[in-house]
Amino acid sequence: MSIKTLYQSKITTAEEAVRFIEPGEVIVFPINPGEPPALLAALPTNQKLTGNSLYRMLPGYPLLETGPEIIKQVSIFLSGQDRKAFSEGFSDLLPNHFSDIPALIKIASPAPVIMAAVSPMDENGYFSLGTSVSYVGDLLKDAKSIILEVNQKMPYTYGEQNQIHISQVTALIENDFDLPTLPEPILNDKDTKIGQTIAELIQNGDTLQIGFGSMPNAVMEYLKDHRDLGIYTEMLPDKVVDLYEKGVITNANKKIYNGKTTATFALGSKRLYDFMNKNEDILMLPCQVSNDLRNIAQLDNLVSVNSTVEVDFFGQCNSEVIGGKYYSSTGGQADFAKGVRMTENGRGIICLYSTAKNDSISKIVPMLSEGSVVSTSKNDVDYIVTEFGKAELRGKTVQGRTEALIKIAHPKFREQLAFEATKRGFLPKKNFFMI
Structure with a gap:
């Protein structure tokens, strides 16, 4: 099967893509610009989810409103989107050194589900994690499922453990959206x-x-x-x-x-x-x-x-x-x-x-x-x-x-x-x- 044919066979809707996630599985998002907004919004449509966990760091989008018995939301680094939720007991926090995050997530699940926004596929069948290889790169090889949101506006970057081949992908959707940005800081x-x-x-x-x-x-x-x-x-x-x-x-x-x-x-x-x-x-x-x-x-x-x-x-x-x-x-x-x-x-x-x-x-x-x-x-x-x-x-x-x-x-x-x-x-x- 050609790379393009394989790609076409993996395309689906966000609602269909999240149905690959089973109850109790750990879900991991990349940092901020690497988060997949359409897949995030579709997660609650998977009615079979229960006892799942969602790990996020510096989220660019609001937390899900599902209860922790359905999806327990775990922050890897508190910020504006999840600080209040943690203080109210709605979400949890994973203490860590940045270097240890992949190993700590593997304690929660040796085979997590990876959901990420990625760059378009190159001619060799590889997507890039773009802005956010971070802790996700080391989890790819053992992932239970890899579900991607392909975004034309995600930069294609090089590096280590930064590429995902189409053969590794469980499902993908296409969604072009502007990446979250930070305003230029005003220096006092x-x-x-x-x-x-x-x-x-x-x-x-x-x-x-x-x-x-x-x-x-x-x-x-x-x-x-x-x-x-x-x-x-x-x-x-x-x-x-x-x-x-x-x-x-x-x-x-x-x-x-x-x-x-x-x-x-x-x-x-x-x-x-x-x-x-x-x-x-x-x-x-x-x-x-x-x-x-x-x-x-x-x-x-x-x-x-x-x-x-x-x-x-x-x-x-x-x-x-x-x-x-x-x-x-x-x-x-x-x-x-x-x-x-x-x-x-x-x-x-x-x-x-x-x-x-x-x-x-x-x-x-x-x-x-x-x-x-x-x-x-x-x-x-x-x-x-x-x-x-x-x-x-x-x-x-x-x-x-x-x-x-x-x-x-x-x-x-x-x-x-x-x-x-x-x-x-x-x-x-x-x-x-x-x-």
Whole structure:
């Protein structure tokens, strides 16, 4: 049977496609732009579903309204679409390091159902996962069923475990839709100052991992005069396109994936997705490869940039809980915080605003808030950056860390922080008025 004939034999409607899913099976969606909206909407039409689970990360579409006894919805990383549902007990959350997600899903089901939006099939019969190989790539070989939503607007990308052959496909539908996008972040004065400080820590020839959010991405505004930078990251951000066009990114110094920008998912603008389409300079890697400590360790001069919610005097970073409520997840922050320390001349940077709620709350604190979690260990932090500068923690004692962190706290809180540090024994009394 020819590839085209095989393709035609797999085409069906969304309602018919979801009928291949049996009760109790685990269903997995790729990240955000890789989600299949028509198949998602059709899932409740399968009346035989019961005891099923649906795993999603950074969903681009609202959660299903089916009850958890029919489809239990599990978040892999809380965001706007599922944060409220989790806080109300309507959905669940899977704690994880990004690198571990495929293995954790396999515990729930060694043979899950994969449902994904993909690029059109190429002449050899392969679809591409496009923007979102992430944790899905490693699950394909053992999948019980693979159900695809073919979208002409999904970029065809290259990489590892990033292609699906038509012979692997259980069913497919065709549905052309605009991929979810992120608006370009509006940088405030704090972002600008943080971006400038971090950019000063980046040297020509370095390789970058840039995390999620406006603060980490602000640094890319100040790299336009750098040269021969490399990208080895999780999320591919929009600003990469600007740096490519200016000749800043060459990936010339990477010991692995030399000459290639690597990521595990992309989320940004249509301009970014168009840039990725059939671009051989970009390799999309599964997360257990992109975030593998053994791979990260091979990248000399790696700079890892991520954000957090609060930092205590030990250097512990809570990047997930705000006001005692879960707001986000660990993602790959800990993977890279640990991995960058294994590299030659690596630098791990965690950034945050010094305050919250109109400067009424300090985000540098003596101890993490009640109900918080430690996303990044005190032992895995090199630099903390706020709009007031940088604190280098690596190699410093508790007293040294405390003093450095108070110096980059908001000035209105420094005296109180110094008082608390002295009371707790984190600073000697003779240094109290020297902060």
